[in-house]
Amino acid sequence: MAQTEATAHESDENIYRRIGQLTRTLHDALRELGYERELMDARDNLPGARDRLAYIARVTGEAAEKVLNAVDRARTVQQELTEQADSLRNRWQAVAAYAAGGRACTPAGKQLVDETCEFFSGVGGQADRTNTILTDIMMAQDFHDLTGQVIRRVVALATSLEEQLVKLLIETSRPEQRPQLDPYQLEGPVVAPNARDDVVADQKGVDDLLASLGF
Amino acid sequence: MTAEPRFLIVDDFSTMRRIVRNLLKEIGFGNAEEAEDGVVALSMLKAGKFDFIVSDINMPNMNGFELLKIVRSDDALKLIPFLMVTAEAKKEDIVQAAQCGASGYIVKPFTKATLEEKVQKIMTKQG
Numbered sequence: 085m086a087q088t089e090a091t092a093h094e095s096d097e098n099i100y101r102r103i104g105q106l107t108r109t110l111h112d113a114l115r116e117l118g119y120e121r122e123l124m125d126a127r128d129n130l131p132g133a134r135d136r137l138a139y140i141a142r143v144t145g146e147a148a149e150k151v152l153n154a155v156d157r158a159r160t161v162q163q164e165l166t167e168q169a170d171s172l173r174n175r176w177q178a179v180a181a182y183a184a185g186g187r188a189c190t191p192a193g194k195q196l197v198d199e200t201c202e203f204f205s206g207v208g209g210q211a212d213r214t215n216t217i218l219t220d221i222m223m224a225q226d227f228h229d230l231t232g233q234v235i236r237r238v239v240a241l242a243t244s245l246e247e248q249l250v251k252l253l254i255e256t257s258r259p260e261q262r263p264q265l266d267p268y269q270l271e272g273p274v275v276a277p278n279a280r281d282d283v284v285a286d287q288k289g290v291d292d293l294l295a296s297l298g299f
Numbered sequence: 300m301t302a303e304p305r306f307l308i309v310d311d312f313s314t315m316r317r318i319v320r321n322l323l324k325e326i327g328f329g330n331a332e333e334a335e336d337g338v339v340a341l342s343m344l345k346a347g348k349f350d351f352i353v354s355d356i357n358m359p360n361m362n363g364f365e366l367l368k369i370v371r372s373d374d375a376l377k378l379i380p381f382l383m384v385t386a387e388a389k390k391e392d393i394v395q396a397a398q399c400g401a402s403g404y405i406v407k408p409f410t411k412a413t414l415e416e417k418v419q420k421i422m423t424k425q426g
Contacts, residue, residue, distance in 0.1 A: 148314045152321075219325065219411055222318055226408050229312040233357065233386055270357040273386040273407070283388040287413050290393055290406050299397040 127249040130242050137242070141235045148228035155222045159215065166211040173204030233272035304422070305347075306331035309340040309354035309366065310384075315407075319353055319384065319414070326415045337361025341369060344376055351418070356385040356392065364399060371400040380421045384409065 180197045182189070189197070277285040284290050306323055308331055310316045316333045323331050332349075334340035336358040343349070352370065356363035363383060370376045380402040385392075388406050396404050402424075403417040 145312075145314060149317075152314065152317050156321075219322075222321055223408070223411065225314055226318055229310070229315040230386055230407060232312055270362065270387055270392070272357055274388045277388060282390055284390060284393065284406060285388070287406055287409060289388075290404050293390055293393055294397055294404065297394060297397060 127246055130246040130249070134239050134242050137235050137239050141232050144231060145228050148225040151225050152222060155218050158218055162211050162214055162218070166208055169204045169207035173201055173207075176201045176204065230273045237272055303330045304328055304350035306351045306353060307334060307340060307343060307349045308332070309334045309337065309352065309358070309363070311335050311355065311358040315355065315384075322411050322414050323353075323418070325411065326418065328418070337363065337366035337369075340366055344370065344379075349379060351421075352379055352381045353384055354381065356383060356387045356396070364395065367396070367399045367401055380425055382417055382421060384414070 176197055180194075180201055274280070274283045277283050284293060306328055308316050308319045308323075310319070310333075313333075313335075316335075320331045320333065323329070328351075332343065334343050337354075338360045340352070340354065341361070344352075352366075354363045354366060363385065367381055367383075370379060370381060377400075381400065382403045382405065383396050383401045384405045384407065386407040387393075393404050393406075402421045405413055405417055
């Protein structure tokens, strides 16, 4: 048993030694080929790329908030308009009832009253349609969440890449410790669901999957 | 469940919290509060009574799965309906959510109709 462990340890040592040699060879080759400078430039540019992505996330977030604020304001105006129209319609309907009795109203006046009542009656329906449009505008702002998650992952990737480049540039000795496996990571929005079979493409996919499992 | 159910919306993106809050209001649930991650949500859940949780999964500090597991293992919280609203579309995540006790799962981007249908379905089941 102890011998097996010793053999495995020796094997690990060999692997690390070979990885170290490969890293050293790669490092030397890159330097001799003149790529070391380019790698350093790439490493130096990554923080700038991260900042630009962070800027995009911030500006798109602010834009989404502005749109949501505007939707809220428009909804308030729409609500006030509906309430005022309801109030005026009630008052005009009282006038219409009075006119229907043939009192103090010309035919043209009666027609005006009827058309005005009809207009006010239609305001509610128009307000509902506008509210539906405002909901669509509001829902479209979910792009900030979805793109934000993708940007966050790209930033993490850039950070990792930068670290790897730094290591590639400055490390020539073999790793001191066995590399740790990355823990399971949540993936965020799937940008190309049709190319994969381990994800669902839409809500129907979620419902079908859960139903197939009895949930 | 009280006459006016109190919702807790958990998402690290303020835009999405606001969208969900507005949608809930549109479908008749105007009593909602927000938390930016699982840690804040848990603190709010322990501080006050909530009737419904709508939570993202991918969040810093404490993600939706961790929050769900804690909620389901807490005697005072375990019966609260827990609806996942997330961009995570991996089948593995959907199954995990169901196995951990999620009451429903909505994948982003979603529609008002989907949210309304899932909330109503969960509420009906809850009684």
